[in-house]
Amino acid sequence: MSPEDQLKILKENAEDLIEEKELLEKLKAGRPLRVKLGVDPSRPDLHLGHAVVLRKLRQFQDLGHIVVLIIGDFTARIGDPSGRSKTRPMLSAEETKRNAISYQEQAFKILDKGKTELRFNSEWLDPLKFEDVIRLTSKYTVARMLERDDFEKRYKAGEPISIVELLYPIAQAYDSVSVRADVEMGGTDQKFNLLVGRKYQEEFGQSPQVVLTMPIIEGTDGTLKMSKSYENYIGLTDPPDEVYGKIMSIPDALMFKYARLLTNLDVEGAKKDIESSKLHPMEFKKSLAFEIVNWLYSQEDAKKAQDKFITTFSKKEIPDDIPEITAINGIKLTQFLKDIKAADSTSEAKRLITQNGVKINQDTIEDVMMTTNFKDGDILKVGKRKIYRIILGS
RNA sequence: GGAGAGAUGCCCGAGUGGCCAAUGGGGACGGACUGUAAAUCCGUUGGCGGAUCGCCUUCGAUGGUUCAAAUCCAUCUCUCUCCA
16 A cells, blocks of 8 residues: 555544654655554553554554554553552562463454564663663653643642653653654553653664554543543453443443544444434444444344343343342342342442332332342342342252 | 641542531432433442441551540651742
8 A cells, every 4th residue: 555545544533643744754665664552561451442542553554564562561560659649550570471461362352463563671671770771861851751741730739740750751762762663652641751752762863753642532431531540441351241331321422432433433424414313322322332342242242232232221121141140038138139249238238229229020129128039030130230030049 | 957738438629626427529329211321310329237226447557635536645657848
């Protein structure tokens, strides 16, 4: 494909492309580009937010380029000492390794394994001597570091910034130097770090990497960015039903963004049809949910998830495919709900009952003190989403 | 090195001796309604107990004062600001 056509595909949906001209130049050289993505193995659970970037990387691969996936094992080992931040716990070598493997497995749901070069940054960061580190830091100033958005904000707000944090962008930049990255990708929140990489590559006599960032998507709550720590994420390994349901629970306003960044659906067409009432917003969201499950799993799984969703929530019926659970009669229902993890505590079970959230075969339970008295095959419903079929045990 | 501010429930943030299991917001959960686990509205949100009552644990940590402490005192840990 011609460099111009490639460029067109690659810049689609991108937030920043610095510099477009440079990317075109690199494409024109005709060799496979080395496209870098650095990942933090302390958080091995990938979600749709990561998928946005991974999809773009996949496009690079499909155009014949190489993805260099860097596992930040060195960085993870150091951790983040800035007290409150739980985002970067210190990890042992084994944990890091385990996480790295899990990370790869998830990433290869999207990436082409054959065109991925996997590296660990301890490879080049471990051998550095303190002298080398100081040399590296001497090429950057505090003022320039503080240009980074979140540093600036935290500094002004009087929140702590650990010196280690100032070093991370430099470490990441040195990664770029070490793997001779042509392009580095990330979310827009990574823009600053990626730019530091350019500066360092120049210092080391390399041509600066092209920085390509993708939009950050908001999580299921609709406002905060998708992140594990906000519990608003849709994980790549979430089961199909869950993925489908979570997509259905995103605010309508967000569904076009998801569709644009995560599927090949015709977003503009759908928008028009919804405005002219030819297409129901819910129908579009359903096809979005379907597409995403289809992509992460299979068409069959997507179909199943969709059917289950419709019976459970649209028709409010009991789907066929529900988990079975063994029950014993004669114990307190609250205790039972806790045992089967339908509630975290007895108090919560009690609350659910009080709030009319527990049903057995369509009958709402009102007695908090009730003792279990199931019949084989009874349907137990707890809240909106938890449905079980009772199997009587002895 | 000096001066000052602060640490509260999942998160943010009130509370400066009893009425505090602790206002409010966010999140989460439940219900109603619906077009969906959208939106909106209402409610719940430490744990345990045969329970509209009682018990236990919680306000950075450890001791202390008091009939009574998140609130007062001491020591400690951590964070921030200003000055040097």
